[in-house]
Amino acid sequence: MGKYNSIQCFCEFCKNNTQNKKDIRKEEVNLLKRTLENIESQFETFQVLNEEGEIVNEELMPELSDDELKELMTRMVYTRILDQRSIALNRQGRLGFYAPTAGQEASQLGTQFALEKEDFILPAYRDVPQLIWHGLPLYQAFLFSRGHYHGNQMPEGVNALSPQIIIGAQYTQAAGVAMGMKKRGKKSVAITYTGDGGTSQGDFYEGINFAGAYKAPAIFVVQNNRFAISVPVEKQTAAQTLAQKAVAAGIEGIQVDGMDVLAVYAATKDARERAVNGEGPTLIETLTYRYGPHTMAGDDPTRYRTEDLDSEWEKKDPIVRFRKFLENKGLWSEEQENEVIEKAKEEIKAAIKKADGQPKQKVSELIENMYEVLPAHLEEQLEEYKAKESK
Amino acid sequence: MAQMTMIQAITDALRTELKNDENVLVFGEDVGQNGGVFRATEGLQQEFGEDRVFDTPLAESGIAGIAVGLATQGFRPVPEIQFFGFIYEAMDAVNGQMARLRYRTGNTMNAPITIRSPFGGGVHTPELHADSLEGLIAQQPGMKVVIPSNPYDAKGLLISSIRDNDPVVYLEHMKLYRSFREEVPEEAYTIELGKANVKREGTDVTLVAYGAMVQASMKAAEELEKEGIQAEVIDLRTVMPLDIETIIKSVEKTNRVVVVQEAQRQAGMAAQIVTEIQERAILHLEAPVLRVAAPDTVYAFTQAEEVWLPNYNDIIEKVNKVINF
Ligand SMILES: Cc1ncc(C[n+]2csc(CCOP(=O)(O)OP(=O)(O)O)c2C)c(N)n1
Numbered sequence: 246m247g248k249y250n251s252i253q254c255f256c257e258f259c260k261n262n263t264q265n266k267k268d269i270r271k272e273e274v275n276l277l278k279r280t281l282e283n284i285e286s287q288f289e290t291f292q293v294l295n296e297e298g299e300i301v302n303e304e305l306m307p308e309l310s311d312d313e314l315k316e317l318m319t320r321m322v323y324t325r326i327l328d329q330r331s332i333a334l335n336r337q338g339r340l341g342f343y344a345p346t347a348g349q350e351a352s353q354l355g356t357q358f359a360l361e362k363e364d365f366i367l368p369a370y371r372d373v374p375q376l377i378w379h380g381l382p383l384y385q386a387f388l389f390s391r392g393h394y395h396g397n398q399m400p401e402g403v404n405a406l407s408p409q410i411i412i413g414a415q416y417t418q419a420a421g422v423a424m425g426m427k428k429r430g431k432k433s434v435a436i437t438y439t440g441d442g443g444t445s446q447g448d449f450y451e452g453i454n455f456a457g458a459y460k461a462p463a464i465f466v467v468q469n470n471r472f473a474i475s476v477p478v479e480k481q482t483a484a485q486t487l488a489q490k491a492v493a494a495g496i497e498g499i500q501v502d503g504m505d506v507l508a509v510y511a512a513t514k515d516a517r518e519r520a521v522n523g524e525g526p527t528l529i530e531t532l533t534y535r536y537g538p539h540t541m542a543g544d545d546p547t548r549y550r551t552e553d554l555d556s557e558w559e560k561k562d563p564i565v566r567f568r569k570f571l572e573n574k575g576l577w578s579e580e581q582e583n584e585v586i587e588k589a590k591e592e593i594k595a596a597i598k599k600a601d602g603q604p605k606q607k608v609s610e611l612i613e614n615m616y617e618v619l620p621a622h623l624e625e626q627l628e629e630y631k632a633k634e635s636k
Numbered sequence: 637m638a639q640m641t642m643i644q645a646i647t648d649a650l651r652t653e654l655k656n657d658e659n660v661l662v663f664g665e666d667v668g669q670n671g672g673v674f675r676a677t678e679g680l681q682q683e684f685g686e687d688r689v690f691d692t693p694l695a696e697s698g699i700a701g702i703a704v705g706l707a708t709q710g711f712r713p714v715p716e717i718q719f720f721g722f723i724y725e726a727m728d729a730v731n732g733q734m735a736r737l738r739y740r741t742g743n744t745m746n747a748p749i750t751i752r753s754p755f756g757g758g759v760h761t762p763e764l765h766a767d768s769l770e771g772l773i774a775q776q777p778g779m780k781v782v783i784p785s786n787p788y789d790a791k792g793l794l795i796s797s798i799r800d801n802d803p804v805v806y807l808e809h810m811k812l813y814r815s816f817r818e819e820v821p822e823e824a825y826t827i828e829l830g831k832a833n834v835k836r837e838g839t840d841v842t843l844v845a846y847g848a849m850v851q852a853s854m855k856a857a858e859e860l861e862k863e864g865i866q867a868e869v870i871d872l873r874t875v876m877p878l879d880i881e882t883i884i885k886s887v888e889k890t891n892r893v894v895v896v897q898e899a900q901r902q903a904g905m906a907a908q909i910v911t912e913i914q915e916r917a918i919l920h921l922e923a924p925v926l927r928v929a930a931p932d933t934v935y936a937f938t939q940a941e942e943v944w945l946p947n948y949n950d951i952i953e954k955v956n957k958v959i960n961f
């Protein structure tokens with residue numbers, strides 16, 4: 246075959262044709278580049294409130310009553326205090342696994358605030374605040390942290406799974422929850438959370454793709470806090486935004502200022518409306534930052550982040566910004582904030598006390614929680630552990 | 637000789653092999669600048685550059701998959717799975733693909749890959765961090781599974797694993813990382829894979845263990861000695877392939893055996909070991925071979941962890957049963 250490869254035809258037609266081909270290819274390269282640029286340039290960061298607490302996007306300002314605005318602020322302040330107390334309690338050895346939340350309040354609470362009670366949350370390990378505001382009692386959140394299964398038992402009417410530890414697993418499950426809601430004709434949504442790192446998992450792509458394929462009422466939130474433990478988002482992917490990953494799945498995607506609670510709320514509200522109207526899922530990327538360490542289990546952010554970057558993000562603080570906005574409207578004062586802080590501290594204290602009073606969990610209970618009907622070998626082990634425990 | 641913890645010995649082995657063979661690549665989540673969440677790869681990126689020691693995107697199946705691909709290009713990948721519970725994410729890439737590369741290419745390709753991963757209970761981790769999943773890998777023909785119990789073995793076994801031309805899962809018990817130091821030679825040395833170590837000689841009963849259960853068995857043996865029972869303790873070091881010869885030799889001497897594993901009782905390594913013993917040495921046995929294992933639940937929630945995990949008292953109890961049979 247080899248020698249025939251080099252035979253070339255020099256007729257006018259072939260000559261032109263090769264020429265054409267070359268041009269097209271060149272054109273294609275440009276085209277590909279332009280496609281990517283087009284996609285990426287379309288993902289501008291959506292903002293309502295700037296860092297000074299001024300409205301920069303009047304027409305997209307969500308319709309929220311004064312009371313609702315104050316409630317949003319209350320929740321953010323409360324959650325900041327909860328974070329501070331949780332860190333302190335962890336250091337005293339009175340809490341277990343804990344992933345700090347400060348900095349991410351707008352992303353976490355702005356999305357949750359747009360939900361209805363019947364909506365179903367599939368959180369990751371850092372998303373305990375959303376669960377709390379969806380109805381999980383505080384003492385149970387503490388029990389989750391301490392590694393007690395009662396922390397994972399959602400009370401009647403709290404539609405959620407307990408925080409997922411495996412990065413990405415919740416994304417495919419959320420697609421399933423949303424499909425189920427659709428099959429049942431419910432007017433509700435499934436909302437799930439992951440981080441910038443989580444968008445690298447296969448489950449992330451599978452989840453958004455399935456939901457898209459079935460037009461399932463799901464909201465996929467990516468809290469892009471710029472780091473997956475120590476790995477910066479630039480090392481996760483060549484994509485300029487994480488929101489653009491929606492494009493390949495054929496679903497809506499939006500990048501939001503994750504330090505702006507009004508923008509986060511508005512984007513989620515909109516996604517929810519479209520979802521329940523049968524218009525399919527949305528991917529929401531919130532640009533945010535975690536001030537603290539990854540978890541309280543020995544992470545040292547100074548090994549991978551600069552102080553400059555920390556302070557750059559602290560200037561965008563969601564609470565400071567929203568406080569300015571509310572103060573300008575005459576809706577918020579220092580006294581009001583102090584009341585929230587005091588209330589938070591008291592409720593945290595009471596919840597810890599209640600968690601302390603929870604009976605210690607036994608291996609026999611773990612065995613009982615394995616199957617609906619225990620197989621013989623587990624019955625045997627159950628007896629064995631019960632005997633040990635009664636000693 | 638330097639005194640090292642197990643994690644230091646592991647870092648030392650990685651450094652030794654990165655120096656020794658330019659095809660060795662170390663990668664995984666947070667292993668670069670951060671030096672790994674346990675600092676197992678501390679300083680290695682600075683020393684060998686980002687080309688050889690690098691962070692990956694957060695995706696275990698991707699990590700194990702690129703290891704297979706890199707192997708076909710002549711590299712010797714040493715990926716880290718941050719906690720072994722996350723191996724489920726990579727199960728196809730490991731048991732489905734890596735294990736079969738040599739076989740399915742008719743012995744024309746191979747996967748000289750060493751997956752390092754922390755596992756093991758008692759350090760209060762959240763779900764799917766502490767599980768003992770060695771049995772899942774050991775069940776897959778084509779894979780080897782190595783589990784060191786001390787700093788000296790950790791270094792020699794890791795070097796052997798990296799130099800091995802077949803895929804190895806090398807499991808690092810978190811509780812052992814910093815629990816004690818011992819002398820570890822500075823130079824490179826290897827410990828043959830598939831060879832157990834008789835840690836303690838005895839005549840009355842054989843304790844077969846690996847990982848953190850070696851310490852528990854040694855402690856049990858000390859206690860038993862006070863009662864006049866001489867226990868022999870075998871540290872398997874490699875659970876696949878198993879060193880049957882060393883186990884049987886011991887059984888022929890002591891005639892009584894207790895097999896100890898941290899994993900749940902159902903299926904698992906201990907069941908395999910017991911089977912091998914009864915097939916090969918039943919006439920030497922004076923009592924049934926008993927197992928010490930965790931109960932058959934999903935790994936315990938933190939608050940029940942201490943009770944759930946097997947300990948030296950459980951071992952003593954079973955030894956007394958085989959002695960008094
Ligand atoms: C499957 C899996 N792989 C790895 C981990 C370990 N891990 C826990 S959190 C984390 C980083 C996650 O980063 P990101 O998705 O950005 O979320 P963030 O923690 O920043 O909120 C890693 C690697 C895990 N829990 N699950």
Ligand SMILES: [Mg+2]
Nearest residue numbers: 440441472473
């Ligand atoms: Mg992150």
